[in-house]
Amino acid sequence: MIKHFFNKLSIQISAIIILFGALGMTVFCFLYSYREDFFEFSQEMGIISENTEAYAINIENQLIDNNVSINDVDTIDSILGISEIYSVNLYNKADNLSITGSYATMLDNLLVGYTVYDTDAIYNGDVYHTDIELEDGTIEMYVYSYAIAKMVVPYLVFSIIIALLIFLIPTFLFIKRKVHHIENLKNDVTYLSQGDLNHPISINSNDEIGELSHQINNLRLILKDNFATEEANRKANYDLVTALSHDLRTPLTSLMGYLDIIRLKKYKNEDQYNLYLNNSIDKVNQINELANKMFEYFLVFSKEQDTELTKMSLGVIYEYIIENIGVLEGHGFIINKNLKPTNSFIRGNINLIKRIINNIFSNLLKYAENNETVHISMISDENNLKLVFKNKKKYSTNYIESNQIGLKSVQQMLKIHDGTFMIVDNEDNFTVTITIPLIK
Template sequence: MKKKFSTMKLQNRFLLILLLALTISATLFELLWLNKWALVNWTGNFEILQSQIDDEDFWTKLDKTAQNLSLPESSDDEAASKAIKPLLDLADKYTSIYLYEQEDGLYITGQYAKIMDEKHSGFRTFFDLGYRLTDGEGEDFRQGYLQFQNGKAQVVVVNYQRALFIYPYMFLSLLLSVLVFLGIVLFFMNRKMREVLALEQEILLMSTGDLTHPVPQYSKDEIGILANELNHLRISLNENIVREQESRKANQDLITALSHDLRTPLTILTGYLEVLRLGRTPEKQADYLDRCLKKASDIKELTDQMFSYALVSEEQETPDMSWLSTDYIFQCIQENCDFISLAGFTTNVKIPEVTGILLSDKTMINRIFTNLFSNILKYGDKGTPVIVRSSVRKQRFTVTVSNAIKQEHSDVGSSNIGLRNVQRMMQMMDGEMLLTKKTSSDSPGNHNISQNTSSAFASENVSGVFEVTLWFPLR
């Protein structure tokens, strides 16, 4: 039941609390009101209920006084009514006395309690209000018969002194029940307000930059959901900030490393150029020029790495998708094959006659193949052909590029920034990339490529083969 209550919406929970509080307060009032006489009996304070109507001496005086007086013949007999006034004056200010004929019950004369006249308007107002609320509980009456000199009459005595206890008790019981009702409702509201204020403090704490303090978890109502989502937001923001700090540190480390790597060839290049400018060793100028070109090539390679890394780190890049034919990819492949052919590479290209349509970005396709063939220029072995195969089948266009790695690059570490860039762009165009490295046997004197590698790559200068497979979805 408690678990079900904790999952209710805040509005439904509040309505249930109101209904529960109303039931408890009404039950409490009913118990207090029905047991008012038992409460008086328990406290032993019967004096607060004792009135003239309960006094036996008062009834004895009434009886003796009536025996010495004559009963008026009717209510119009003013002289006889005044003569009987000593009987009526026996009543105190809380008591009323009325006389009625014994046979037909007609009113003869009487006297209203002095507490109910205009001089005591405060009590009268208090009594009238309590009388309506309690249905006359504050009024106590008794009746009997009195023997007069000229006959017998019915007497009715009404006392209002009990109202001094009943009505305050009723108001006190009502006040207590209302306080219980308000206490239950305010307790629930105060609890929810404390949760809201706690969330406010958490938000203010987050606004100062403290994202490590967990948000308290409450019930599963709207406030609990808000607290849970706020905690998830805090975790996400903290993770993003940590990730951003790590990324910034990685960028700084990379820039520091590349700056250091650039400074070395620049220093050497500057030294060679100074020597050439001074012309002190004319016989070595050609050698120095070759060295300058080599260092310039090293600097270009480092700047290319920085540019490639910037592309990999670019998070806001989005592809400009358009409908393309596979012929466009064949054209890119052919242009790049022609370019590496000028550098001394041989190519073996197989393009199917079947074509297809795909949704891709022209610029990204160009960058993909430029990255792949740039790696071939840097690390490829010119003694073995570059093999390019493509196929169109099962709603997929596949391109595979294989090239042998030169022996001198077998131990060179690479960050694979270009290949990571290719993989990222393929994923952005809903494609895939698979990189497979096939190494030659480690046996002494054995330079054959593994069985998975084409025999076209079998060469003493080859340390292994890189094979990149690209899959483009066809439409």
Template sequence: MCRPSERNSIYFSLFRLLAVSAVLSGILFVIVNTVTGYYIDTYYSNPKYVEQKNKEYIAKLQEHVIAYKLTAKNLKELTTWVKKQKILSIQLYRNKILIYDSDYPNEENLEPENMDTSSFSRKQYYPVTFSDGQVQVHINGMYDYRIYTYSFIIELILTFVVFLMLVLIGIRKKMHYIRQLSDEIGILEGGNLEYEITVTGKDELAALASGLDSMRKSFCEQVKLEANLVQENQKIITEMSHDLRTPLTAIMLYIEIIKKGGYKEERQLIEYLDKIDRIAHRMKQQTDNLFEYSLIAENTELLSETTESYEVVFYDLISETCNYLEQNGFKTELSGGWSNEYIEVNLDCISRIMDNITSNIVKYADTEQSIRISNLFSENMLGISFENHVKAIRENGDSTGIGIQSIKNMMLKMNGTCISEQTDALYKITLMFPCVKA
């Protein structure tokens, strides 16, 4: 399973989602804050609204002065009242002279200062009657302060909600994919191994899904392989039963003739015994082949494999095979060079495979024709093939196919392939191995 790049990882995708959500939320906050500020300024800066609020607070101040019988000199009580309002500042004038400023509450003895008449007339003043006489009050109210504060809090909440929704929408897609994978795994658990796992994206989840699908495919191939092996076993057992029944019948017939003395002379008796001996040896060879096949088929453990170059594995084996065949009257032709690419094999299985191929050639190949041995090279695969002409008349009877099936099983356990092809005159077997890194 390939590890995804950092740019395609879930961590980077989450960081990107958070960054984009933060930027979009920030843009929304700026827009909403600007629009809200514009409408607040437009409404709360209206002169009629300001005049109305000023009169409301002047009325409250007058009620407070009357209730507590304050004079214009009770500065602490005035300061306390202004602080309770939180959004006000006031200035008291008597005879156009500033006598109190709430912005400087600790200045109890303000120096009398005559106000310029034009400056005084530009401000809005409201009369308030204290116990010691009437004064003119100028009031400054930050009436939009509270609404600004409330709107700012609402804007922050709205921005956070939008940010959270964007993040959840982005995560929702991944969560939907995780639930989909969970459902698909449930389908596989139910036994439907043909159902393909959905692979979406290039992150860790996609890599996990790809790994699950690869595992599903491998398991399907394993199930099919086991089914094929069972079918092959049944076929071979059926064929062997037939092949053993025929020679057994012949042996029983010859034994019955011998027991009843149905021979004319001793030479004929020896001939019958020789036939029984040949049939018995052929049956022994068949049972040996069946025993070897059963050992390979039942051995499900992983073979101990060795990584070697193709030339190291096969050079000596092919040389010995050619020498053995030539000693048995065959001519051999070797084609193709030797590769230094590496393959992973079990050396004991390779020796048994070569012995089996050599034995079949000796039994069934025509000595009048050459045995062609070829080294094969293809993309990511290396192999060897043996091609021979088949004898017109077989002295050893028909083949049961057990040896070839044993070769195929051993090749399969080494992750290789074995392909056998036969026509009326030619027989060819090809062994292919996947290339590996040293």
């Protein structure tokens, strides 16, 4: 159950996003929490160059060269100006009161300020102190360098990129793999659409794509079997029609001969005339019977998929068999009955079942030796109904059922019922065994 749950593509995608999203966020938090170590390492390696002393000396020289007074704050502020990385504080050494100062503008950046507010590597960086002697007093100057703050934004960008790569690369590879499976499926279906039913559908995963591939492959196999069956049926029907045309030609030729004799009045007497006339009627009956059986066969075959089956009691079959046995006995046949009906059921079509039984008894009436016992049994076990008809064959008959088209119709109708049909035809005896599955 759990394995089937994780085979769902939506669950897999969600799991990938959650897992590697959380992993990327964890890596970002780790890098952010160790930012001070990185800044200290950058200072030690001299990645960011700074020259606080030179900056301070430059300010000192400008204050002295311009003879600035301690109280001329505006001039001092103009000399200090604005710096991106240096903060300056000026104090009157006489009373230790602040005169003025400047603030590193980089620290006004919200992202930088929030990142470095508690970072000792930045706030406890390089500090330069000096006393400046002016005409009206001495100034103490403190210059603070925040040059390392320049690394804040690149470091944050680097951390974000690493976190995104940890999230995006596995997600991209997973999606790329699934897209590859879809492309393979598309290529396989292209072969299928072009009529190549021998090309297998690749099944590369256990998710919905794999299930779809499995179902399409099953469809391919079903289509292949159906086409093979259809081709076999087409060939069988062609062979049957070819053979039937030959079987029809034989009585037709005889019929035409008899009719020509009658038309040309080549008979010698009334008895010979009646003989030719009766033979003509016999040939017409043969042709009519062959045509009917051929029509019945193709009618059953064409309606195989549309036949409705319903729950059917074995008692109905038993009664219909008894009725047909009575017809045989009325024609002088000796019947050995072994009929054991039960209260079981089959899924069947009453009309087709009757046609099956009619075909069997019709063959018995025409081809069984009526001086010999005909054995008929109806028995059932837990799973199947079994009907057996065994008779001794006639050696002289006016009707010859070439190609056994009636029995082929029976076989086709039993196929609709998921049943089996077996014939044992030896020199003297003919046995038909029918099996139909029972339902619970």
